[in-house]
Amino acid sequence: MSNRDAKLEAGKFPVDVDLVQRLVAQQFPQWADLPIRPVAMDGWDNWTFHLGERMKVRLPSGEGYAEQAAKESHWLPRLAPHLPVEVPVPIAVGGPAEGYPWSWSIYQWIDGESVTRHIDKLALAEDIARFLNALQAIDPREGPAPGQHSFLRGADPMEAYGADARRYVDALDGDIDTRAAYAILDAAAQVPATKPVWVHGDIAVGNFLARDGRLSAVIDFGCAAVGDPSCDLVLAWVFLEGESRAAFRSLVNVDEATWARGRVWALWKAALLAANNQSVHPEENVPLEVIAAVIADHRERAR
Structure with a gap:
């Protein structure tokens, strides 16, 4: 279709x-x-x-x-x-x-080329982290608070979609490690909030353009808001992997609490897509793989 x-x-x-x-x-x-x-x-x-x-x-x-x-x-x-x-x-x-x-x-x-999974993901991770760090450094005063216009991007994900995330996790019982998924949600509910900054709201491969293998443009700011930047971290599990994910984590200017909430955003969206059998961008990881990567990341950082 x-x-x-x-x-x-x-x-x-x-x-x-x-x-x-x-x-x-x-x-x-x-x-x-x-x-x-x-x-x-x-x-x-x-x-x-x-x-x-x-x-x-x-x-x-x-x-x-x-x-x-x-x-x-x-x-x-x-x-x-x-x-x-x-x-x-x-x-x-x-x-x-x-x-x-x-x-x-x-x-x-x-002008620019669509980003595919064949791009140098390590270079992309570096470029996206640099973009997000610059965006978060912009004066947030008078910027729009999260709301319908941003589909709650910038809100605390547990407050915005925590209940939905648990429902979708339940629907996937037998296909994923539901106990581990609940642990991710429970952990994020306990971490402290971060100061509001500018967020793009839809840091996804379909919103990137590249030239000569490097990020040249970020488009579609329709979900932009001033709030919690955890929503902008989802790329770590949806597209990046291994070395590129580790590089992104080391370069992007967020604390561990924000990273924990980022896992919730990734888990919620992947569980929603999987539970409803919805299609995903062809260059992104499939939802069950995203959930497995989020769980692995949570376990590694909990050691």
Whole structure:
């Protein structure tokens, strides 16, 4: 099943080239003659289209993402100067029209290659840690607190999804070590909170671009917030492994309590996907492997 078909089957709002053409022509007539076509690798939260050769249009695929266009337009220009790689450059924000119910955005196009599992993972771990350290160092005052706009990224994961995590772990009894999974959740519930910092909210392989084998851009700040940075650590188990995971842990500027909550985020998401038999990004580790890696990491650090 194509990504588009999967989104439509899941009840996402249908968007096609014709609708995008009408929206652009009505609200930004200066670009009405530019060709529009879907991008090769679209995401889940938005429908994304090329607009000419140097721009893209992103339209939220559901109401839960509706606040993100305005948030990115406001905050990305303020975050970008402090970050070591390219991030999206907002050009314009459109409004509801032509039957489309939410705000939508136009951005500059960023050149780069999609990241695959064949990339030098050690180099990627270093680059992502450097990006996160720079992001967390930005003044968090006045930044948005975690909420629906961030799908609670930046919140304490046990408060946000702890009950769900336990339910999904129960559903996987027999497929995973449920006792060890509960130990991860119990341990995270006991660790102290950390000071709020900027978080990206979706540090995932689909949101990276590379040039010459190194990270060149991080995209999709729709889940950005100011809060607990543990949500930005999930890549350690979902994509990294062995030496690259160890390098990421040693370089990223978080304490052991935050790392413990990061395990909860990874466990919750992997258990949700496995319990519901949902597909994952083709370049990421499968959910049961993620859970096994999280459990192994917890045991190693508990020694």
